[in-house]
């Protein structure tokens with residue numbers, strides 16, 4: 001099990017295994033703001049903002065994390081909100097990589113609007 005603080009410093013690893021069962025439960029419990037889909041194949045969080053400038057500043061900050069980690073979210077962008085979804089294509093589900101990026105996105109100053 002990885003402490004939240006460690007997730008903020010962690011690097012994504014290629015080929016990370018799919019998390020299931022109690023290991024997945026533990027990571028989900030550490031990121032209560034991120035909701036899994038019913039099949040637990042992705043986690044998503046909606047971030048609300050005052051305007052589109054703030055949304056786009058957030059999107060660009062998320063993109064920096066995605067480039068740095070080589071792990072890429074799906075983004076649903078609208079005028080005053082952005083919903084960020086993470087899943088790991090290579091394991092067709094959730095890996096620790098998704099929780100690393102979720103933690104780092106949640107910690108962005110741009111997310112604190």
Ligand SMILES: C[C@H](O)[C@H](O)[C@H]1CNC2=NC(N)=NC(=O)C2=N1
Nearest residue numbers: 014070071072073087088089090
């Ligand atoms: C080689 C490289 O690790 C892969 O192409 C990366 C790129 N970005 C990715 N992003 C996500 N979300 N899942 C992946 O499995 C994935 N794989």
